[in-house]
Amino acid sequence: MTRRLRTFYRLALIAYLALVAFLCLGHFQSTPDIPKSLFGIPMDKIVHFLMFLPFPPLVYLAVDKYTQKTWHSLLFALGVFALGCLLAASTEWIQGLTPYRSRDVLDFQADTLALGIGTVIVFLVDIGKQRKARRAQG
Secondary structure, three states: OOHHHHHHHHHHHHHHHHHHHHHHHOOOOOOOOOOOEEOOEEHHHHHHHHHHOOHHHHHHHHHOOOOOOHHHHHHHHHHHHHHHHHHHHHHHHHHHHOOOOOOOHHHHHHHHHHHHHHHHHHHHHHHHHHHHHHHHHO
């Protein structure tokens, strides 16, 4: 990966984290009218899911982490997942400290589901890169 592209992904990760902080901790006087649910799933849970899904791929791209062995990929993926869960738990905890937001364990569950799916995607992409590199070598 080129230095310019790596810098772009790192800036994108910083912008993403700022946006997550804004969305999770902002005090919004009014929001547009949206349906309360989609296919029976509360819309705020869908928003939480979509908000945390990009975290693992962005971290993967920002650190340009290509691993050589499957167990390295697994350790990296688990570390990214744990870091994402820490971020999600922190936002929920801080929301509980504000007078205009509340903590919701179901929001955290939506966050962790998205983090889990994003982490599996990152893991599979990294394993695919390993296989491609092995085929090219031999």
